[in-house]
Amino acid sequence: MVTLTLDGLTARYGRRQILSAITVPPLVGGQVVAVLGPNAAGKSTLFRRIFGLLAGGGTVRITDAISERPVAYMPQETGVNAVLTVYESVLLARMQGRRLNVKPEDLAEVDRALDELGIVALGERDIGDLSGGQRQLVGAAQALVQNPEILLLDEPTSALDLHRQIQLLSILRRLAKERGMLVIAALHDLGHALRFTDQALILQEGRLAACGATDDVVTPELLRRVFQVEARIESCSRGRPQLIVEAAI
Numbered sequence: 001m002v003t004l005t006l007d008g009l010t011a012r013y014g015r016r017q018i019l020s021a022i023t024v025p026p027l028v029g030g031q032v033v034a035v036l037g038p039n040a041a042g043k044s045t046l047f048r049r050i051f052g053l054l055a056g057g058g059t060v061r062i063t064d065a066i067s068e069r070p071v072a073y074m075p076q077e078t079g080v081n082a083v084l085t086v087y088e089s090v091l092l093a094r095m096q097g098r099r100l101n102v103k104p105e106d107l108a109e110v111d112r113a114l115d116e117l118g119i120v121a122l123g124e125r126d127i128g129d130l131s132g133g134q135r136q137l138v139g140a141a142q143a144l145v146q147n148p149e150i151l152l153l154d155e156p157t158s159a160l161d162l163h164r165q166i167q168l169l170s171i172l173r174r175l176a177k178e179r180g181m182l183v184i185a186a187l188h189d190l191g192h193a194l195r196f197t198d199q200a201l202i203l204q205e206g207r208l209a210a211c212g213a214t215d216d217v218v219t220p221e222l223l224r225r226v227f228q229v230e231a232r233i234e235s236c237s238r239g240r241p242q243l244i245v246e247a248a249i
């Protein structure tokens with residue numbers, strides 16, 4: 001199974017240090033990992049550093065990958081500056097780094113990604129004409145169509161309605177298990193993190209405040225210390241953890 005190890009990662013913008021020595025024990029495929037933290041904690045910077053868009057100290061080690069390009073990345077903001085249909089944009093994402101020699105299996109993968117995300121009906125629409133939420137699902141399709149072993153998603157649910165948030169997180173969880181994929185997603189909804197993710201990395205001011213099984217790590221004490229909210233975690237009638245926020249501190 002693919003494994004990602006982060007060892008002493010640092011990153012800076014100009015002279016400003018953003019990430020300080022982020023060391024994370026091996027993250028193994030088949031699970032969903034949440035990257036959590038307040039605004040400006042360094043979540044997007046960590047994704048850019050892992051994907052190689054940003055240089056810095058420390059090492060990003062990927063072991064036991066099968067493909068040559070095992071990582072796909074969906075940024076927080078997916079710019080739309082091309083006149084392409086949704087289908088074309090997802091196909092283009094599929095062909096990244098390869099000659100534009102489209103094979104039937106490439107088209108099948110595009111169909112599969114659109115189908116997984118429930119956006120087949122958007123296929124012929126221009127991406128520039130989509131709503132924010134629709135565009136976010138297309139961004140997820142563009143990442144998924146690459147059949148990555150490691151999928152990095154920067155706030156993939158921020159523009160989605162509640163139904164689609166739950167749908168996308170459920171799909172990611174299923175695909176992680178089915179394909180042995182390592183899904184790493186930045187999330188602001190800690191309740192969703194508790195329900196849909198196996199592990200969590202908590203960032204605070206560019207440092208790793210905690211990491212481990214989400215249930216173990218997201219505690220009232222951490223919510224107070226890092227997220228500055230007074231909150232409880234209770235079990236719902238189905239035994240799932242439920243986050244109840246009392247107040248901002």
Ligand SMILES: Nc1ncnc2c1ncn2[C@@H]1O[C@H](COP(=O)(O)OP(=O)(O)OP(=O)(O)O)[C@@H](O)[C@H]1O
Nearest residue numbers: 013014018037038039040041042043044045046076
């Ligand atoms: N291109 C850039 N140039 C300079 N500073 C940047 C740049 N991008 C981000 N920063 C700074 O780096 C820090 C971390 O930003 P980052 O976007 O990684 O945070 P984040 O945890 O993803 O935040 P959010 O939850 O608000 O999306 C912030 O202080 C931000 O102002």
